[in-house]
Amino acid sequence: MLEVDIDRTRDWDGQTDWERIAEDAVKAAFSVSSHGHLAEAPFTISISIRLSDDGEVHELNRNWRGKDKPTNVLSFPMLKQDELDALANTDDGEVLLGDMILAHGVCAAEAVEKAIPLTQHATHLIVHGTLHLLGLDHIDDAEAEQMEALEVKTLASLGIGNPYSDH
Template identity: 55%
Template sequence: MIDMAVQAEADWPADVDWEALANRAARAAIERTPQAFWLDAPVTIEVAVRLTDDAEVHTLNRQYRGKDKPTNVLSFPMVQPDLLDTVTQNSDDGEVLLGDIVLAHGVCAREAAERGIGVAEHATHLIVHGCLHLLGYDHQGDAEAEAMESIERAAMAQLGLHDPYLIDED
């Protein structure tokens, strides 16, 4: 089971069920990883999602990544990658805090407009992306990026949404 705790600031669309969206996105991401068994395990996987503004993400990005600008999504894993395979076996209370995902509204809205999609659809992709980071995926090298993007594409297709890496040549 996945337990998503979502906190949305005022700028994020109020007509979206952000918890349901985040839950679907995280489930679609996890299903395509070696941790898919978690979804049927007798534990609760906890992920906190904060939908905030560019200023807060800018501060976090500078503080934790040394980058003095806002970005679309930040992920803060709580489980070391080498412990992912056994973390559900070592849970005393049946809960595993996987980590936090933080999205910047302004960056997300601008990117969505550039792609011609809605903010909720782009946020779905960013939550899939952020969840994969919580699971130890990265995109530093070409092989890592291709593996991560393949999972993201499959997750988005399952959700009936756009290919986030489709390049429009027009």
């Protein structure tokens, strides 16, 4: 069973159902990953998502990645690949997969630049972050292509177009 915990700052619109958006994005990302079966596991897999501001993300990006600027999303996986692969055999009641944080200002500016709603862009970033928590990365071209293909497939299942197309 998947459990998505959401925390948000005032920057994020209180009228938007961010909990539903995040849960839908996480479930969809699981469904296209090689770890999709874990979404139906007899134990709880927990993901924590913080919808925050640029300042908090800037600080985390500087402290954890050595990059002195805010970014759109950061993911902090709690499990290594071999631990992820062994999860099917766990008898733990709950497993924390990891945390992610989104920066409102960066996300909003990117959404405007792409001429898409913030909710759509945030969905993409939550999918992206979830795939990181599931062990995917985009360090080299082959990994980036694989991850982007999974993002496109996931977003299509949510009725969202390809964020990497120029159309």
